[in-house]
Amino acid sequence: MRPPLPPFSLESAQAKVRAAENAWNTRDPERVAQAYTEDSVWRNRDEFLTGRAEIVDFLKRKWSVENGYALRKDLWTFTDNRIAVRFQYEWHDENGQWYRSYGNELWEFSPEGLMSRREASINDTRIEESERRIFGPRTAEEENAPLPLR
Template sequence: MPAVPGPEEHTGMSTVRPPLPPFTAETAAQKVQAAEDAWNTRDPERVASAYTPDSIWRNREEFLSGREEIRAFLTRKWAKEHDYALRKQLWAFTDDRIAVRFQYEWHDESGQWWRSHGNELWEFAADGLMRRREAGINDLPIGEAERSVFGPRGDGER
């Protein structure tokens, strides 16, 4: 039996990012958890590497194309959104697409806490890299006592 590839495997000139389409309920859930884990690092380079070099994004009212624009966007995002902590949940999937519900919390420079929530639609290339991301997001100001998301998930929450 061949070895199961790690989170990222380089084969020749391309990067393979398992799990690969076509997705099952199990592999779609793994893909969602891997995305949550990566985003919770707040590392623009790590997160951007999960997208195809020509990936297309819609994030709120912003339209992005390619890893460089994604990386720059994420750098700006996490410079503004302090103590960012995210939860994603699988909503639905098909062979090469996944729908996700999410919620994250963060505070701005003034100390105001925010809960941002919404939906994402993902489409994947055969190598497991995301080639399209559509995100609708709403922000709600909250008090610190209303927070419910604190850092990455612990092992018992997976």
């Protein structure tokens, strides 16, 4: 069991989104993968994955390239066992070039609260280091602030 469990209310959907944000900000592939079913199906950009082992491998590759990764997720909408989020994260490559990645995710959950399906569409935009606005876990001031469009 991985509470909160479906069917989701506004409060439980928001809690699920924040738990996902917090887990991804650890950049710990094994910890993140525990939120997904053993046979979870993913589409991440142009990659298609099935199962926790592939998720762990993917996340190891991702975070070996996306240095300084820091993420924010916002609830977009929800229904019984599905949640849609929008997100932004910032990272830099091995040359020190910073990026802000914008995206949307569609999530589907098992009755046990594990994510059985994740579909993510993501675009990367180059930014200057001086344009950064995400520096790790949320601060108290950020707690209820929506993500800016740019």
